Amino acid sequence: MDRYPPIATHGLVGDLQTCALISSQGVVDWLAAPRFDSPSVFAALLDHDRGGYFRLSPDGPESSCKQLYYPDTAVLVTRFMSPDGVGEVLDWMAPITSGGATGRHTLVRKVRAVRGTVRFSMECRPRFDYGRASHELELGPEGAVFRSAGMTGHLQAGFPLERDGHDVRGTVTLGVGETAVAVFTACGADEPAPPPPTVEKTDEQLWEVVEFWQNWLRTSRYRGRWSDMVHRSAITLKLLTYAPTGAPVAAATMGLPEQIGGERNWDYRYTWVRDGSLSVRALLDLGFVEEATSFTRWLGARLGDGDIDGEALQTMYRVDGEPLPEEEILGHLEGYRGSHPVRLGNAASDQLQLDIYGEALYALSEGHEVGIQSGYRGWKKVARTLDWLADSWDRPDEGIWETRGGRKDFTYSRVMCWAAFDRGLKLATAFSRPADTVRWTRARDSILEQVMARGWSEQEQAYVQHYEGDVLDASLLLMPRVGFLAPKDPSWLSTLDAMNDTLVSDSLVYRYDPAASPDGLRGSEGTFSLCTFLYVDALARAGRLRMARYTFEKMLTYANHVGLFAEEIGPSGEQLGNFPQAFTHLSLISAARTLDEALDRLRD
Secondary structure (H helix, E strand, O other): OOOOOOHHHEEEEEOOOOEEEEEOOOEEEEEEOOOOOOOEEEOOOOOOOOOOEEEEEEOOOOOEEEEEEOOOOOOEEEEEEEOOEEEEEEEEOOOOOOOOOOOOEEEEEEEEEEEEOEEEEEEEEOOHHHHOOOEEEEEEOOEEEEEEOOEEEEEEEOOOOEEEOOEEEEEEEEOEOOEEEEEEEEEEOOOOOOOOOOHHHHHHHHHHHHHHHHHHHHOOOOOOOOHHHHHHHHHHHHHOEEOOOOEEOOEOOEOOOOOOOOOOOOEOOOEEHHHHHHHHHHHHHHOOHHHHHHHHHHHHHHHHHOOOOOOOOOOEEOOOOOOOOOOEEOOOOOOHHHOOOOEEOOHHHHOOOOHHHHHHHHHHHHHHOOOOOOOHHHHHHHHHHHHHHHHHOOOOEOOOOOOOOOOEOEHHHHHHHHHHHHHHHHHHHHHOOOOOHHHHHHHHHHHHHHHHHHOEEOOOOEEOOEOOOOOOOHHHHHOOOOOOOOOOOHHHHHHHHHHHHHOEEOOEEOOOOOOOOOOOOOOOOOEEHHHHHHHHHHHHHOOOHHHHHHHHHHHHOOOOOOOOOOOEEOOOOOEEOOOOEHHHHHHHHHHHHHHHHHHHHHHO
């Protein structure tokens, strides 16, 4: 077993409240419970020795591994092939559809032999609270119980278990057609043990889970090119969304590095206003109105939470809408392949990022197109927010990339403030709502004039990252999408050319050059997968379809074996950063739809 398998060698399973990563070697090396943003139970990705893992795979090093999803589902199938036989491990978590939060979460692992004879071995080594909490083991005929402060883990298996210190191990030999199960349940310390699993019950649940996912995906109205990748991205977004509130997390993990050995290791298990807001359009494009509606309700509640004398919105929240804990360093964890520090929480939650108001109003405006609208009280929150923004837009901030090198007058932040006023004015007109439209109009027009005067670089012949320099920035690829510029405006086409010369490397797009625009952090990073898909979208809107299609097709080759993307692509094509990243998958959906429609118009 690799101590630190490549990030891309994992599949994702989940129950719509939390999730687990499982490597192609059959190792669960990430699981937090009871929520995405809860302390970890298995975290070997961040420290092989201290993080904890749950391995279930054949004995012997000679097996080769393949991993796939059961079609159109989140059921993960890991296949092991050897001269003696072929075995499979099926992993799933049953979706929790009751609507409420629950403290009990179960991962089912079913093993079977499909050819010859296969001897499976198992190790279960939980390490609660990021490896900070000890546990006691109780081993009996009903299975193993791992008791820790505040949480209990139950392991029930259809084969004998034996003690290994405070952990357990076991083996089972299966012939053709034989199966066995191992079920791990994380729950509160005082909750009763789950009922003993049987092969019959787990088989029944398996097909219920398959039916859930396939029925959900049938509601998609996307029928265009690359439908397999689009639908896998949709399932991934669903898996990363906390169903009780409708809030999507940015990624399943924390601490995975943007550069191996570097310090750019962040906790992404929270809901960014920006990411969630931009997901609304992607969900609506696919026909998932219920999910889009759930998030806009969550967003509307956050608009009402803000202190209007300070900032109306935080940049990110926990999935229940509560503020984040203070960022802290988990110094006892060595980090993925020695990449430290490992951070818990995210200090960027306290930053001023003015662009989020544009994304929030963009989401509310997009929802209006399909009948999602707030009532009078909801509108008053929106109006109050825009009144605050009218006084606050013209000041430096930390920007979309959450730099830690000081505030600047970021062009993208200004563009999205323009979008906030533009969408707010349109909503006020559409619903005949009371609003200070004169003030909002003046702010909108002032922003446009300012960006045209100060956000343009004569030297680069392009719109640039901030007003004090000539650095290019891929976030501006959203300018035509939000309507700030026409997609074939000469100044925009010139900006695309400049980005192609400076930020694009073999079709992959860097978000900016940290050396040219210091961001307060050491080291470098890979190309940003989100930005590559934004580039495809912008190229398609500009009519550069050959380049857009080739870039898109090349980008798809960087997906992992089950169609998942991390945040970044490294210099050798490896996936880097937290995994899988929701922002990347929602931008894939948007790029695919824009490009597919443009190609259809060309054909017609």
